């Protein structure tokens with residue numbers, strides 16, 4: 001866990017969260033509710049925020065991180081408009097999923113948090129989607145791309161960049 005960096009947390013939101021936490025007599029018992037509230041205020045749960053909560057309710061930060069990682073409705077990353085999931089299950093992996101992941105990462109300028117430079121895309125690797133015969137599989141939001149080749153990466157990115165432009169012009 002990193003040291004708490006107050007500069008990335010907005011003071012006003014933090015005060016709201018602290019006041020909310022203080023309404024609970026048994027804070028540790030209500031950790032899920034507290035995390036839900038924190039995510040609704042901050043939109044995601046960065047490590048620094050988890051550490052703040054850990055200190056506030058006197059719970060090990062590693063335990064809070066375990067809860068955040070376990071439940072899919074919690075996110076440690078900012079929510080992006082487009083989520084690119086590259087299947088890295090065994091079948092997709094042997095068909096080149098790692099290379100696809102690396103190409104997406106490079107073309108989208110993905111940072112260490114898994115977010116693209118323009119904040120539009122997040123990149124994740126996911127486990128088998130149960131469609132191994134169609135691999136390698138890439139999922140962007142709810143759209144599935146099958147038999148994805150390295151050359152298709154540009155086309156997929158372009159499709160979403162154009163969607164974004166169309167949305168902006170509406």
Ligand code: FES
Nearest residue numbers: 089092128129132
């Ligand atoms: S390994 Fe990718 S769909 Fe099964």
